[in-house]
Amino acid sequence: MSVKPFIQSCQERVNLALQQRLPRPEGVAKRLYDAMHYGVLNGGKRLRPALVYATVKALDCPLAVGDDAACAVEMTHCYSLIHDDLPAMDDDDLRRGKPTCHIAFDEATAILAGDALQAQAFEVITNSQNSATNSDNKLRMIAFLSKCSGSLGMIGGQAIDLASVGQALSLSELKQMHTCKTGALINACVTLGALATNRASQAELAALSTFAISIGLAFQIKDDILDVEGDTQTLGKQQGADLDLNKPTYTSLLGLEKAKEEAHRQHQKAIAALDLFDDKADTLRELATYIIERNH
């Protein structure tokens, strides 16, 4: 697929940018800084940064304009994974085939590393040297990231997720959970990317949000499908893990075929939302397709 080299170049680009923005692992708090590096520079696919950069590209700006936004969303994503893996949460020992942060370090350090990464995400935006982004845009980026990552966004979604284990959720409740848990941060990717360029109209910002929310849902439905269909080796995690926990999923609520149809429908909706963009948004379109067609 033609978008793969783009994803790979974004991965390299953001890994370098992240490394430059993390505290140097030295001094009395070295263990904390090591844990932050470990939790962030972890071989992740960096789909969220790719969405930031593709948005910057859609608005005809050089990718560097998206560096701080990409780092901020990825730090937020990584902090949430570190906390998500904790014994009191999902209690995962492995992530991408490597020990999770609290296993490689210890629980206290993992909690603090997550906390520090969240603060750093906001700091990265305020410290941005990007000349395209003025103070008002930085503030809008911070407002959007804090809302999307907080109690009405990502964390709210995780709380609903926790509360839903063993519960019968309706399809609309499941959708609400995922729109918060995954969709909100994906929305932050395209919106922060667009705000960083200082070139997006209100209509373009709204279209990007619609795109992101649909992509977020498609992403989650695909996750549920892979959890049923994929094998453990390809996924790097236990196949059927969510099923074992008796968590409500799209496949358990809709069945496999209807879940695939819903993923397709959300994909179409995402593509349609980008109608007001020209072919510079093709990478964004290809990313949406990639998310639906990935097998891990």
Add this chain to the structure above:
Amino acid sequence: MSVKPFIQSCQERVNLALQQRLPRPEGVAKRLYDAMHYGVLNGGKRLRPALVYATVKALDCPLAVGDDAACAVEMTHCYSLIHDDLPAMDDDDLRRGKPTCHIAFDEATAILAGDALQAQAFEVITNSQNSATNSDNKLRMIAFLSKCSGSLGMIGGQAIDLASVGQALSLSELKQMHTCKTGALINACVTLGALATNRASQAELAALSTFAISIGLAFQIKDDILDVEGDTQTLGKQQGADLDLNKPTYTSLLGLEKAKEEAHRQHQKAIAALDLFDDKADTLRELATYIIERNH
């Protein structure tokens, strides 16, 4: 002491402001919102908000100008307490005589409530309707809060604290730990308060930071003194708790008398730093004295 009514009015003021800024405890994520309310509206003394308001007063502005800054620092403080009390951290069951957040709810909810409160602290600043504070000042407030609360500030100090249990720290290392762990957020109180007014000169901002760092150290030394001298009932926590954990303290390093002298010295330094302010800064001066002379 004449500052007590001021502290009490700040307590009432910020409690109301916090309540207005927390998510309404309803809907599918109600348990999370309840935990956030529980962790924030907890009968705390609100010394940090009082420092914000006293700074606003020193700069001759109405207290309302400090509401968002006061809420932001207090939310940050409360999130750090919730995470600090977790079993993997200090493992405390009681705070101010009431069950800690993870006891009253559960560990996962306490982790998420802390995470959500951190995000909300930044959101509160971006959403501020305070007409005295322009975009540039809001950004400076966010930059300062993220730095003071992150890996080079509060969280960095907690990491040093964790690493120091059973270790022999030098006096300068102990000072560094407390300057990060407590001093940084106290610095955020006066600096955010000053930035919110948009009236502080560079010299005044620098003086307030010096004041805050000394007050922060005096506060911590006093804590160590109270831990040796105070009785359990007055403190609301186990007397000698830090001693039991074999944590380095000012009293263990300096002895009780020298620790008292050092607290006095930091107090004098704090007061001297305010020399360029007129009598409108008297409340700030009285707060410094209150912190040294408190017995709980």
